[in-house]
Amino acid sequence: xxGHADTAKDLAVAGRALTFLENGxxxxxxxxxxxxxxxxxxxxxxxxxxxxxxxxxPAGAVTLTGKPVEASEVGSVSGVAAxxxxxxxxxxxxxxxxxxxxxxxxxxxxxxxxxxxxVMGVSTDPKVDITVNRAAAAAVGVAFKAAFRMMxxxx
Amino acid sequence: MNKPFLMAxxxxxxxxxTSSAQAQSVDYGSLQQLFGEPVTTSATGTPQRSxxxxxxxxxxxxxxxxRSGETTIPGILQRAAGIDVLNESAxxxxxxxxxxxxxxxxxxxxLVNGRQVYQDHYGETVWSTIPVQLEEIRQIEVxxxxxxxxxxxxxxxxxxxxxxxxxxxxxxxxxxxxGGLNGQREGxxxxxxKLGPAVSARLSVGGQAQDEWxxxxxxxxxxxxxxxxxxxxxxxxxxxxxxxxxxxxxxSWSNVQENQLVGSTYDNVKTVTTSxxxxxxxxxxxxxxxxxxxxxxxxxxxxxxxxxNVIDVASLQDQFKIGADNTFRIGGEFRQNTLNTSPIGGAHxxxxxxxxxxxxxxxxNPQLTTTAAVRIDDLMLSRSGxxxxxxxxxxxxxxxxxxxxPSVNLTVxxxxxxxxTFRLSYARGVQAPSLIExxxxxxxxxxxxxxxxxxxxxxxxxxxxxxxxxxAYDHDFVVAKxxxxxxxxxxxxxxxxxxxxxxxxxxxxxxxxxxISYQNASNSNETGVxxxxxxxxxxxxxxxxxxxxxxxxxxxxxxxNAVIDQVAFQETTPKFRGNVGADWEQGPWxxxxxxxxxxxxxxxxxxxxxxGPVKAYTNLDARVGYKFKGGFTVALSGQNLLSxxxxxxxxxxxERMAQITxxxxx
Numbered sequence: 001x002x003g004h005a006d007t008a009k010d011l012a013v014a015g016r017a018l019t020f021l022e023n024g025x026x027x028x029x030x031x032x033x034x035x036x037x038x039x040x041x042x043x044x045x046x047x048x049x050x051x052x053x054x055x056x057x058p059a060g061a062v063t064l065t066g067k068p069v070e071a072s073e074v075g076s077v078s079g080v081a082a083x084x085x086x087x088x089x090x091x092x093x094x095x096x097x098x099x100x101x102x103x104x105x106x107x108x109x110x111x112x113x114x115x116x117x118x119v120m121g122v123s124t125d126p127k128v129d130i131t132v133n134r135a136a137a138a139a140v141g142v143a144f145k146a147a148f149r150m151m152x153x154x155x
Numbered sequence: 156m157n158k159p160f161l162m163a164x165x166x167x168x169x170x171x172x173t174s175s176a177q178a179q180s181v182d183y184g185s186l187q188q189l190f191g192e193p194v195t196t197s198a199t200g201t202p203q204r205s206x207x208x209x210x211x212x213x214x215x216x217x218x219x220x221x222r223s224g225e226t227t228i229p230g231i232l233q234r235a236a237g238i239d240v241l242n243e244s245a246x247x248x249x250x251x252x253x254x255x256x257x258x259x260x261x262x263x264x265x266l267v268n269g270r271q272v273y274q275d276h277y278g279e280t281v282w283s284t285i286p287v288q289l290e291e292i293r294q295i296e297v298x299x300x301x302x303x304x305x306x307x308x309x310x311x312x313x314x315x316x317x318x319x320x321x322x323x324x325x326x327x328x329x330x331x332x333x334g335g336l337n338g339q340r341e342g343x344x345x346x347x348x349k350l351g352p353a354v355s356a357r358l359s360v361g362g363q364a365q366d367e368w369x370x371x372x373x374x375x376x377x378x379x380x381x382x383x384x385x386x387x388x389x390x391x392x393x394x395x396x397x398x399x400x401x402x403x404x405x406x407s408w409s410n411v412q413e414n415q416l417v418g419s420t421y422d423n424v425k426t427v428t429t430s431x432x433x434x435x436x437x438x439x440x441x442x443x444x445x446x447x448x449x450x451x452x453x454x455x456x457x458x459x460x461x462x463x464n465v466i467d468v469a470s471l472q473d474q475f476k477i478g479a480d481n482t483f484r485i486g487g488e489f490r491q492n493t494l495n496t497s498p499i500g501g502a503h504x505x506x507x508x509x510x511x512x513x514x515x516x517x518x519x520n521p522q523l524t525t526t527a528a529v530r531i532d533d534l535m536l537s538r539s540g541x542x543x544x545x546x547x548x549x550x551x552x553x554x555x556x557x558x559x560x561p562s563v564n565l566t567v568x569x570x571x572x573x574x575x576t577f578r579l580s581y582a583r584g585v586q587a588p589s590l591i592e593x594x595x596x597x598x599x600x601x602x603x604x605x606x607x608x609x610x611x612x613x614x615x616x617x618x619x620x621x622x623x624x625x626x627a628y629d630h631d632f633v634v635a636k637x638x639x640x641x642x643x644x645x646x647x648x649x650x651x652x653x654x655x656x657x658x659x660x661x662x663x664x665x666x667x668x669x670x671i672s673y674q675n676a677s678n679s680n681e682t683g684v685x686x687x688x689x690x691x692x693x694x695x696x697x698x699x700x701x702x703x704x705x706x707x708x709x710x711x712x713x714x715x716n717a718v719i720d721q722v723a724f725q726e727t728t729p730k731f732r733g734n735v736g737a738d739w740e741q742g743p744w745x746x747x748x749x750x751x752x753x754x755x756x757x758x759x760x761x762x763x764x765x766x767g768p769v770k771a772y773t774n775l776d777a778r779v780g781y782k783f784k785g786g787f788t789v790a791l792s793g794q795n796l797l798s799x800x801x802x803x804x805x806x807x808x809x810e811r812m813a814q815i816t817x818x819x820x821x
Contacts, residue, residue, distance in 0.1 A: 016189045060185050126573045126633060127206075128190045134479055146443045146474070147181050147202045151194070153521065154479035 007048040009124040010108040011084070015059025017120060017130055018082055020148035021104065025081040026061045032069040032080035032103075036089045045086040074098055082106060091117035099139050114155065131155060180393070180401055180436055182324045183293055197296040197316040199514050199526060200305050200484045201474045209516070209526040209566035209578065211299040211625060211640060220289055222738050222747040224778025224792025226333065226341065226363075226814065228282050228295070232315065234734055234749050234776075235297050236687045236701035241758075243806045244421065245337070245367050246283050246383030246413025252299045252313035253642070254681055254705040254728035257652075257721065258416045262312035262586055264302075268319055268405065270432050270449050275492050276462045278309065278589030281415075284428050284453075286387040286407035288343045288361045290329045290818070291319045300623045300642070301584025303562030304528035307488065307510055310562075311584035311621045322347050322355035323393040323401075328821045331361075335814025338366040338382070353395040362386040367414055368807040371800070381423045383413035399438040405449075406431050416806050417457065419654055419761055426455045442475025442483075459598065460497035464590065467491045484514040484528075494590035499597040502540025504554065504590050504612065509533045526566045534558040534587060536614060543597050546609050547667040554594065554614045560585040578627040588616040592650060592673045599668070610653055613660075613672040617648045635690030644681040651676040651720035654764055676715045676722045681707045695740040702733035718766055721759060726766050729756035748777040758805040767805050773797060774809075786820040 015031070018024055031053065035046035046068055053066035069077050071089040074097035083098055085091070085107035095117025098105045106120040107113070113121030116136040123129040130152040137143060144152075181202050186194040190204050193216060198208035205214045213235045225231045229248035233240045239256040241249040249260040261278035264271065267287055273280045298314040306314055320327045326347045333341040343361030350356050364384035370377055387409035394402045407430045415424045432449035448469040455462050472486030493505035512530035519525065538554035566580040589595075594612030601607050625642040651674045663669035683706065689699040707725040709717060717723035731754035738747035752773045757766040775797045780790035793813035795801055800808040 013189065016185070019185070020189075060188065126631070127192075146438055147186070149476060150201045150474070150482050151186065151190070151204055151207075153518070154476075 006125060007045060007108075008052040010122050011049055011052045011057070012059060013122045013124055013128055013130065014084060014106045014108075014120070015057060015062065015064050017122065017148075018104065018106070019060045019062050020145050022143045022145055024062075024142075027063065028056075029062050029064055029081035030067050030079055031064045032067050032074075032077055032083045033086065034069050034071055034074055034083050034089055034094055034105075035086045036071045039088040042086040042088040049084055049086070074103075075100065077101065077103075085109075085112055085118055091115050095136070099136075102141050104140060104142050105136075129153070180321060180323065180403065183318065183321070184324055193294055195294075195296050195316075197298055197314060198302070198305070199482075199516060199528060200472065200486070201482055201514070201516065206576070206629075207524075207568075209524070209568055209580070210302060210564070211578075211580075211627060213297045213299070215295040215297065217293055220292060220295070222740075222745055222778060222780070223749065223776065224747060224780075224790060224816075225776060225794065226289070226339075226792075226812075228285060228287075228289070228317070230776065230794060231289075231295060232297065233751055234736065236734065237299055237683075237685050237703040237732070238297070239729070239732060239753075241804050242809050243416040243804055244380075244383070244414045245365055245807075245810075246385075246411075247415045248282055250280070250282070250315075252297070253644070253683055253685075253703065254707055255312060255646075255679075255724050257727065258418075261309065261589060264306055264310040264314045266306070266314065266316045269316065269447070270405070270430065271451070271466070271468075272317075272428075273309065274428075274453055274455075274464065275466055275589060276453070276455060276464050276494055276591050276595060278586075278592070281411065281413075281424075281426060283383070283385045283411045283413055284387075284409045284426050285317070286389045286409040286428065286430070287317055287319060288331075288345055288359045288387075288389075290331060290343060291327060291345045291357065291359050291389070293318045293320050293325070299640075300580070300625060300644075301562070301582040301621055302564060303584035304512060304530045304564040304582070305514070307490075307512075307530060307532055307562070308508070308534070308560075308585050308587040308618070311586045311619070319389075319391065320347075320357065321393060321403075322357040322391055323395070325357075327357060329818055330820075331816060331818040333363075333814050333816040336812055337368075337810060338364065339812060339814055340364055350392065351394075354392065355394075356390065356392040358388075358390050360386075360388040368800075368810045370807055375421060379423075380414050380421065381412060383411075385409065385411040385413075387411075397437075401436050403434045403436075404432070414807075416761075418652070419759065419764055421761075421806070422458050424455060424457055426453065428453045442473045444471070444473050446471045460596070462494055462497050462591075462595065464492070464494045466493075480518040482514075482516040484512075486510075486512045488512075492590060494595040496540065496595055496597040499543040499599065502538060502542065502597070504536075504538050504594040506534050506536045506590070506593070508535070522570045524568045526564070526568075528564040530562045532558075532560055532562070532585065534560075536593060538594060538614070543599055543609060545599075545607060545666070545668040546597070546611060547661045547664070547670050548611070548614070549667075556614055558587065558618055560618060560620070574631045574633075576627075576629045578625075578629075580623075580625045580627075582621075582623045582625075584621045584623065586619040586621065588613075588618065588650060588673070592616055596653075607668045608659065609668050609670040611670055611672050613674065616650060616673055617675050619646060619648045619650060619675075621646050632690075634692075635688060638685075638687040640683075640685040640687075642681075642683050642685070644683075646679045646681075648675040649677045649679055649722055649724075650674070651715070651722055654719060654721060657716055657719035674715075674720070675712070676720045677709050677711045677717070679707060679709045679722075679724050681705050681728075696737065697739075698737040700733070700735045702731065704731055706730060718759070718764065723757075723759075723766060726757040727759070729754040729771075731771075743782040745780045745782070746778065748775065750775050753803070760805050769802060769805060772801055772803055774801065774803075788816075788818050788820075790816045790818075792816065
């Protein structure tokens, strides 16, 4: 389970990366943090992300605030620009619900982006690495800017 | 495919439609913040993280430039690994990568935001004419080895691409005043402003002057030298024309006077340059398309000749991805380069170059990437106008020549772990003759009464070809990084200089004069090793060290004297050069110091033209700065601090410089 310091770094990269979406969020935006209340690891990561976001986290052109979202409620979530998916939630269900709502999903578990539940996966240890699942991006209806796409891994 | 990104409306959610949401030009700053390292397009033409660029590239950032206290671009460049500098006068420096440096160094391609600022009359770079203030530079990208497959002719020893801030993303405003020893005085202003809701601009202007180094020990008296000075200005405008289309327009002017080593003596040379450039970038369904056109005009006056050079370049490129793993770039370029003949005028030498290029970057798997780039250049030479009386070549049709050459860059990069990178590369670069070498020079001399010799160009010169092989290894220890490079360079058809010290290259006949002209004189090869290391120590302390060893072997063509033709590269290339430096930042204080070492070498004596020794030397450059509140910074800096005067070349001795700089940014 990633420690608090790593989660803060992952969040910084995820937040800035969202600004490279075409028609992506700018200004104030709310990041929904998806967690499974029955999994202590997921709850701990959600708490770390909410703590890092605080009262407004500046990530490049966007300022993010957080809203905890239980995994079972992704299908009915509102008021969020994107979703941060913690380790251990049911990726299949969360991914499908997010696609139906056309919400970009991002997480730091490689399994999430590999499965397509996460449109984007970020890692910061030992250096910044970003992976985008093209099929998932297309299904949600989003695209990243050309310069960004040439500098990341796509699967 | 690109459906609008839907956002559920809610309290507290504000979507601002700013121009940055539809950016097309590379937002270097945001990408650098995202990836935690600089970003470049100088390796393949497509944006890449500096550690992933398939070229031997070192990026010098704006922070490093400011902390160094250097006041010139060559001063900054000498801190990079493997860079040779010949500081020939207070104004002039010749720079090259990994040896083969010489006066009027023609092997390095220098660009500002992709526009060449290297000058095509001699094929050299006059650094003081580059119309950029240090304070407006975002980063300097140093590519070591040929990158002609991207940049074309003359990107042989390396490429220096000076990237300025972009007024659309970077709000740079700074005024600087500097004064110091030897009459050094400088002032500059850089300011960024909006011309409309979707148009941003940056304007810079700066001037500098200093005393020339005292000519102790050279043949020329002090009165022969005039003080070097320069004045330059640059305007950079970026307009968002449509959500996916951006236009960038740049214009510049510079006026420079300095003493330059020309052949075997110093001349006071005055140069005025102007340039205009427009670049249109658009994200389309076939990729990111960029069209660019620029024109450089240069007027340069020597005591013996007056040249006016115009170069016009138009290019079009498309970059796109196919699938997840393949990035492509295709491009075409047309270039026209014209120079008048001088001092005997009445004619023009010019060439048109038509080029096509392609690049394919394939991420085979997360650890293995290959990059292949090819460019074909077709240079069509021509001449119009009259000839000096009695020249041996007196028919314009002698200039109807076509040179077609491919340039290639091939790299395989393997990253078995997150801490290790191995890179193997091969590159072929082409160095075309300059317009002066092709015939821009028409100088009759009369060594004896009624006996005229023509110093002239040679339309039959062959281009010089470089094949470069390199193996590289980088390891990231997190607290430190180390790099190892092993390289082999093979040069063919190296061109001679004209010194007038040897015999004629063409004998006189009953009706024509004898002539001395440029010739293809030699082949040469070089083996080298480079070691670099850098690291951080907690407490705001950074350090770096590098050393580069080169061993050059020349093989001269029959009848060539390496000294007279100035192709004695095995003697004039030092075997060792290196740097050790550190910087420390704490609160409002910043300090920086760099020790630069060059090993023994020989160089051409100004008077006799023979090779004379230049003993190994070390110079120390340093800066201490203090940042006050309100954007004021005061700094004390100096160069060549270890000695009052130091013999660094066979010309004027370099003098200790020290200066105080006051700047205000807002």
